[in-house]
Amino acid sequence: MKRVAWIAVALLAMGAVALAANPVKITFWTHEDPNRTPLEEEYIRRFEALYPQVKIERVTYPSAKIAEVLLTAFAAGQGPDMFNLEINDAYPYLVMGRVAPLRPEWVGYPNVDTILGAYLEGTLDPVYRDGQLYGLPLELTIWSVFVNKKYFREVGLDPDTDYPRTWEQMMEVSEKLVIREGEIIKRRGFDFRYPYYLEELLPMVEQLGGAFLSEDGQTAIINDEAWLQVLRYLQQWGPLGKNLGSPTYKAARSLFNFDRNEVTMCSSGFYQIARIRNDNPAFYESGEWMVIPYPVFENAVRDMAAHYYGHYYMVNAQSSRETQEWTWRFIAYMLSNPEEYLTKAGLIQPRKDLLASDVYAAQPFGDVFAADMARSSMVQLHVANPEFKQLLDDAVKAVMLQGVTPEDALATLRRRANEVLAEYK
Amino acid sequence: MLSCEGDELRKNAHTRGICERRGRWGWAFVLPSLVFFGLFSIYPVLNALYLSFFQKHLLSTAPPKFIGLGNYVYLFHSPAFWNSLRATAIFTGGAFSLLVGLSLILAVFITSRRKFQRFLQLAFFSPAVVSTVVAAAIWLLIFDPRGIANQLVNTIAGTPGVDHNWLAAPAMLQLSTILVYVWKYVGYFTIIFITGIGSIPRSLFEAARVDGASVWQTFWKITFPLLKPTTLLVSVMAMIQCLRTFSTQYFFSQAGSPRAPIDVITLNVYYTAIRNFQIGRASALSLILFAIMLLLSWLQFRLARSEEVSYL
Numbered sequence: 148m149k150r151v152a153w154i155a156v157a158l159l160a161m162g163a164v165a166l167a168a169n170p171v172k173i174t175f176w177t178h179e180d181p182n183r184t185p186l187e188e189e190y191i192r193r194f195e196a197l198y199p200q201v202k203i204e205r206v207t208y209p210s211a212k213i214a215e216v217l218l219t220a221f222a223a224g225q226g227p228d229m230f231n232l233e234i235n236d237a238y239p240y241l242v243m244g245r246v247a248p249l250r251p252e253w254v255g256y257p258n259v260d261t262i263l264g265a266y267l268e269g270t271l272d273p274v275y276r277d278g279q280l281y282g283l284p285l286e287l288t289i290w291s292v293f294v295n296k297k298y299f300r301e302v303g304l305d306p307d308t309d310y311p312r313t314w315e316q317m318m319e320v321s322e323k324l325v326i327r328e329g330e331i332i333k334r335r336g337f338d339f340r341y342p343y344y345l346e347e348l349l350p351m352v353e354q355l356g357g358a359f360l361s362e363d364g365q366t367a368i369i370n371d372e373a374w375l376q377v378l379r380y381l382q383q384w385g386p387l388g389k390n391l392g393s394p395t396y397k398a399a400r401s402l403f404n405f406d407r408n409e410v411t412m413c414s415s416g417f418y419q420i421a422r423i424r425n426d427n428p429a430f431y432e433s434g435e436w437m438v439i440p441y442p443v444f445e446n447a448v449r450d451m452a453a454h455y456y457g458h459y460y461m462v463n464a465q466s467s468r469e470t471q472e473w474t475w476r477f478i479a480y481m482l483s484n485p486e487e488y489l490t491k492a493g494l495i496q497p498r499k500d501l502l503a504s505d506v507y508a509a510q511p512f513g514d515v516f517a518a519d520m521a522r523s524s525m526v527q528l529h530v531a532n533p534e535f536k537q538l539l540d541d542a543v544k545a546v547m548l549q550g551v552t553p554e555d556a557l558a559t560l561r562r563r564a565n566e567v568l569a570e571y572k
Numbered sequence: 573m574l575s576c577e578g579d580e581l582r583k584n585a586h587t588r589g590i591c592e593r594r595g596r597w598g599w600a601f602v603l604p605s606l607v608f609f610g611l612f613s614i615y616p617v618l619n620a621l622y623l624s625f626f627q628k629h630l631l632s633t634a635p636p637k638f639i640g641l642g643n644y645v646y647l648f649h650s651p652a653f654w655n656s657l658r659a660t661a662i663f664t665g666g667a668f669s670l671l672v673g674l675s676l677i678l679a680v681f682i683t684s685r686r687k688f689q690r691f692l693q694l695a696f697f698s699p700a701v702v703s704t705v706v707a708a709a710i711w712l713l714i715f716d717p718r719g720i721a722n723q724l725v726n727t728i729a730g731t732p733g734v735d736h737n738w739l740a741a742p743a744m745l746q747l748s749t750i751l752v753y754v755w756k757y758v759g760y761f762t763i764i765f766i767t768g769i770g771s772i773p774r775s776l777f778e779a780a781r782v783d784g785a786s787v788w789q790t791f792w793k794i795t796f797p798l799l800k801p802t803t804l805l806v807s808v809m810a811m812i813q814c815l816r817t818f819s820t821q822y823f824f825s826q827a828g829s830p831r832a833p834i835d836v837i838t839l840n841v842y843y844t845a846i847r848n849f850q851i852g853r854a855s856a857l858s859l860i861l862f863a864i865m866l867l868l869s870w871l872q873f874r875l876a877r878s879e880e881v882s883y884l
Binding site: 211215218219221222239240243244245327328329330331332333341386393394395396397531533534537540541544545548549563567 | 629630631632633652716717718722732733734735737739740741742826827828829830831832833843846847848849851
């Protein structure tokens, strides 16, 4: 925490020198997060009070919309000065040279290595390129499994001992927990987060020794047997199989908090805890929920949890140099409050000092997330990730909803993924 | 009255002068809309045509690479493109025929009422003013496995607990998008037909009644033939509207439905440009859609011209 205080003081000193500078307007686009908004609006107010020549306009967009709004803005040369996106969507901006590097001296660090050293190893890799940093993490997210203990007991299971450790057990337990009226599911045991295949589906394939890309990145879809096992599993999961869940039902994560007998388990990140507290304080206080590790297949060859991903604040390379500098200073100012982000918004900045702090240690189930992170890795990054995600979505829905065989779905996925790869060679 | 056409114009220099002055004013009044049309309709088409010959990543600041007809060649060899054509044809075929047929039936029904004409017009037109986002949200709730659609069909058919997979099974998903579209736009085309029916001289209906024509005969011998210009207008507008469909398919695919059965050309354009960053290829795709629209509209005009009817 000493370093955080030192950075804040350095920022103040640097700002005082710049008081006579020209007015700077910073446009800041971010996704909607009701827990983060009041926090960042307060940081803006304080920063503007410290540096009256700086005006910051914070604009929020729904999570599902911000990627395309930002893309069209950048394509038209009208992007905001700063933004954050899930790294899968942000990575093409970095590769295409649309974001500006951070100069360590702007944010009170002597060099890039010192910044890298302040964060957990590997967590800045996605934004580190040619010796420069192009982003600072707002949050790093790994998904574990949230469980409603009440429904376990309702079907005669002990949540503390009978929780699923393998995907096979997950299916078995979900069959006991599901409530249907004919074919229509009233309560799901567990359900996947369908659009997030790189984070949740790919680790399942990797547990079995498969991969999306070869090590040299030249070939897509490695180890057919691993892929087929996962696609068959999902086919069994869907309405054409055991009918335990489907992409067309409302996202399990958004129903979990309300404890309305609609869903028993869902995948989510640490931020879900703050959302349970906000959405349903009685359920939050009840002690009727818990977090368990991400399961593995019984025949897994690797112990792999869900891939973690990050949201990084980035700065538009088309903004003026002065605006870039002030924007980085503002980002560093906001991020110098990691404990507040953790306790008020449920967001984990992967800083070593935060993760070693008592504040983090006191967070419920922080140990489960930390253990899952230890047996995981950052989500695979490629400039074509948005397209790969779409291809995975097509394959999963083909087997779950359209009656396509896993073999045919895999053949289509392989052909299309390799076509995309060929275009980027 | 002064005529600015034909012999008089050629013979009389004074008349020609007045006509030229009038013509200049005419241009002055038309110019703003021409500029607007040129800027927001013609320029984007020309720009898309230009871009369709280039390979360009939407985020790249590098200049686009000229590839000639490469984007078109790629598309014609792409299974996804042919799937989009098929999805567009299925949607347009279903929605177009329902829209034109149903709006004509509704228009005749409403104009034959002595009471509640205004109310019925308003009731059928109201979905057209609902925003597409709201309409999609309403229908997603209706088509949810636990929604009204399953309950209604199961109550009528006596099949409790059956999930009709409105948002999941390919055929049902196509039907769902058609239903949403027809619900949203049928009132709009009904109003156009009502206006068309209103412009048919009352004397023709009165004469038919005096001659003892049945309601059925009156419709087929008077209303329907004299509505031909309106039917042409509605069918061209409905056809273009159906080919341009996007929002319903977009929101359904965002809500978890499989994309392939409803991957109409416009949705494919969106994914190609926004998700895959291939703006040149997306431009080629949109140009192909433009050509299809032109061709179908031309065909409709040709067919309609050969059967013109007038009782006056």
